[in-house]
Amino acid sequence: MLKENISLSQLLTLLINFLLGSAIVVGVGGDAKKDAWIAIAASIMFGFGIMLFYYFLISRVPGKNLYELMEIGFKRPLAIIFSNIYSVYFLYLASRVVRDFGELIASAILPSTPIEIISLTICLLMAYILYLGLEVLGRTSEIFTPYLFGFLFLLTILLFASGNANLHEIKPVLGDGLKPVLNALFPTLIVFPFGELIAFTLILPVVTNFKYCLRVSLLGVAIAGALLLFAMFLMIVTLGADALLRSNFPMLSSAREVSIGNFIERIDALVVFIMMLGILVKGSVFMFAGLKGLEYTFRLPYRYFSLPVAMIVSAYSVLISVNFGDHWQEGLEMVPYFLHLPMQFGLPSLLLIAVLWKKRKKKAKPGTKGMKF
Amino acid sequence: MKKCGVMSAILLAAILLAGCWDQRELGEITVVTGMAVDKGENDKYILTVEGINATELNNRTASGFAPSIVYSAEGNSLAELTYRVNEGMSRHLIYSHMRTLIIGEELAKEGIIDFIDFLERNREIRDDFNILIAREAKGSDVLKVTYQFQKSTSLKLHTQLDTMMKDWGGDPGVRMNDVITAWTAPGRQPVMAAVRIKGDPEAGASSENMMKVTPDALVVLDSLAIFKGDKLEGFLTLEDSRNYLWIQNKIVKTSITAECSENKYMGLRVYDTRTKIKGKLENGKARIKIMIRAEAYIDGTHCNDQFDKAKTYEENGEIAQKQINDMVTKTIEKVQKEYGTDIFGFGEVVLRQDYQNFKKVRNNWDEKFADADIQVDTTLIIRRTGIRTKSFLKEVK
């Protein structure tokens, strides 16, 4: 199998795009209303913790990804079962991301185009990128990240210039106390988007210069968190807490407000396109994580699976929920508790304990053959 | 692999060729720039749309026909009616460029909240069109009146209101999302600009109207419509409308007239003004302090004042200051007494600055507003006096 490497800067941009991805599309922390930005700020701290945890897990055995670690921790048969569960989990998340995007496009810019077409096209694109490999994904995200920053900057300027941003909208700060903030924080904000960093346990081992990996990952979490925070702040001051809560896609709604000199208007369609890049990266990373599971199970390069798996994701993105409400509810009420918590924290903790135990055992009895570290 | 390629090509072609779902050729669309909603005779609403005849708006292609087509349909839901109007219009209607929504007075009195949801939910309609009340008229009649320059009323009104707001400030600058925010956020009631038809509505609805120096009918900005909840409560004058803007810190530029000596007036152009509001609840009584700071230049005077002394500036400034204070206070008092509805958003201010106390009175804020203690404090600085210091009036023999 071809050895792939991604550079630190590519890891950084992947992290930023991944974390912003669908979080910026659907908006996070809305439960805290005006104080959503505080909730996000707090969640960044947890983001650091989560990133540290995954890094700690991965760095136990250098160069091995989550699935290979499982083999070390649990032996291959069990590892195959777990890795298949993870593949399904990641592919399900990929489907959710694609569905989020499909809903965005279908409700915002192409209302009568079947959502199947949207998810098919974007999945084909992901399949192509993943067929070309993780390096290409890294480079693609590297190229588009400056545009993401540029867009956010531009949007900020435009919103303030057109007088739609009212800074006093964020007052009163913490008017109803800390409770709404905590509600938003646990567990929704922690598992989404930060807990989803579990997918990076498949990417971290292939980063060149592993030495700086932790620093760069934390930097990525910090930048992405800051951008999320800023985006949320921007949405609150333009829309106000009420409209923010009513919007399915708050970022889109705030972009709709822009109107400068009767010329720059309705840039929401453009905003959608920028959001697409985040979605693309996030979906691809999840799909990559799922494909890696298949690679581990079947011992075949993951590229061969990229097209069929992308088509499965495309189909399931349409099939997972009947309508938007269903999709929404599933994402807010079911997924965090029944999927995210066990898959993001339960299993990895178990794995960490197993790996640490195995390592200790090995240290105690040097010379035993078997595990190759 | 070749088979796969061929198959995917066929599949893709099939999908794509079946496609173009959202495609609308320019030749198949009519741009709607204005919409009017009136009370229906049998059903709930009558929706009137104004579709632009683009060829007539372009000077090179215009040939003197009517610049737009106005058509009405009656029904219970606006969402349906926006497509039903095609019973009389030939092309797809595009609502993304809608500039003006006019609501008939009759309907406004009964309540308008029901159909606004459609406007907010619809992806095509923008959130920031002007929302107006047709005073003593039907909204549909307002849409029909033609005008020389922009030709269609909705475009004309859009430009006119904008210009008015920037130059003098009669239009409250209310867009749909402001109205919705006023409904949802505690401590504010919505207002809207109101327009009136001056002249004969019948005669206004023809292209001859555009050709006259004094048009038979003209849509003029009339007053400020104020609401309690979603029901029209009454109208304030244009002057009040300007003062309302002043309190909202939305004045860009305006002109005021102050009495400099008996029956003699001076005009001031106010060009830089900031308003700050402080509010709190003390023993259950609201205390609002409005601080206006303005800069102005003298634009004309009847008095003989000689503007070569700093003192003269100060004196005149004080006169103007008092004038503004009085105007603004009067407007607020009028609203407090006659309507008792907090259109100024003082509740919002208190909410931000005194949240814990506001929570207690949240549900009956309008009562608190009616007997609030309001203090207006204006600072006006006259910076300069045009291109003359002394007036020629003194030299006149």
Next chain:
Amino acid sequence: MSIIKSLLKMRKKKEYPVQIEEAAVAGPDLKSMNLEQLKEKVKAEFGSTVDLSMDELKTEGKDALLIYLTTMIDTKLLKETILQSISGKEDGFKLTTEDDLKSLCKGKFGGAGYQLIGSFDEIITSLLYGNIIILFKDMEKALSLSMAIGEDRSITEPSTQTVIRGPKDGFVESINTNVSLLRRRIKNRNLRFEKFIIGSETNTFVYIGYMEGTANEKIVGEVRKRLGQIKVNAIFESGNIEELIADKSATPFPLALNTERPDAVASNLLEGKIAILVDGTPFVLVVPAVLVDFFSIAEDYYQNFMMGSFLRIIRYLSFMIALITPSLYVGILTFHHELLPTPLLLGIIAQREGVPFPAVIEVLLMEVTFEILREAGVRMPRAVGQTVSIVGALVIGQAAAEAGIISNIMVIIVAIPAIANFVSPTYSFAAAARLLRFLLIIVSAFLGLYGVLIVLVFIVAHLSSLRSFGVPYLSPVAPFLIEQQKDVFFRFPIWSMRKRPAYLKTQNPEKFPKTGSPSPPPMKGDQSN
């Protein structure tokens, strides 16, 4: 499983054999034949071609045979040197052994590039390269003397890549002249040229040039390997070579830079790149090429760095304009009316009133018309050039708009990208934009701007997967190399660009020691010194 297997098979790396073939295969020995036989054999090889000349002569007391192709050699030179120095004279010298022949040649043609050859096939090849052959009776070796015709097009200004400021000379068809143009620019002992003869039937000379001690040995080795593997019968232009050695051929983007400008090649050589010169064409290839190379021209470095940077940004911008303008027009006008300001939308509607075609057909119609005009403009005889441009501009543009077949704005939409496309300094790269433009137009007709963006991301992904001789095509942007950003979107002052491109992994990464910016001499009253 069979699908996976077939996939597996497909992905299997092509194994290139590494052995390097012997250029000439030894033919029958000369010793075994006498002059008559040889004469017959040469005649048989060339058949009845008119330009074969075989003269018998007697020199140094020996019968000899002079063979040459009259069209390939400089007959004047032949008369002046050879005939005077060889024929007829008898000065007691006896030509009997090979050593005699050697000393004869040393004395008479020393410095003139003679060669002693021993096989028949070599004789044929030498003849074809423009040598004369003298066969001596009973000798094992024949004398081959280069006398190739020296007539060339003189060095003129390149017709494709013109500059305002900068050297006006361009490469010509003769490979030796081209090498000399490069040598004259880089007077350095490390400049190496290696010769390859490619094309089983055309036997074309191909040189690779590089800076020893600078260029990455691995890349040079890779170039040698790929050139060695070419097995076609004919090479006429460097474009043939480009296609045969590219890392990937299924791409519209050129993976080797071609240029007519010696200064551009010279500066690239110094960066650590490798030039491939092909005899018979003024276009020289430079590999490895990255995307950025196609947007920078030599002139960027000859003028103020601010102006250079500005022009470079203009070039990137115009590439984007050339690529997406028509598809944006189609996408916005048929899918996203809300993106246009109301007056503009109404203006366009008024103009398009009565145009019978959908926007996409209108665009395709005009684009195809324009491409036809453009092709006609290149191919037509110079004399009718004026006519075609008049017909193109007036008839197609204006009349079509007047007739209401297309809208006026359409003419702008076609003209802007067309002009923008000419900005691209390399023709082959601009061609990629021309092709992809059509793809974008068609997709945007189905999916609007969403489709445009999908295709753009697709293109970017494709670009990031490309490599030119192992160097990622998008470097130094992706993978991102901070040091190289000085010469990507902006052109920094020359004194600050000290490093060679890191993506080339050159042996000598620094161009020159750190100097800092030039500064004025200290003022008289300056206390700080």
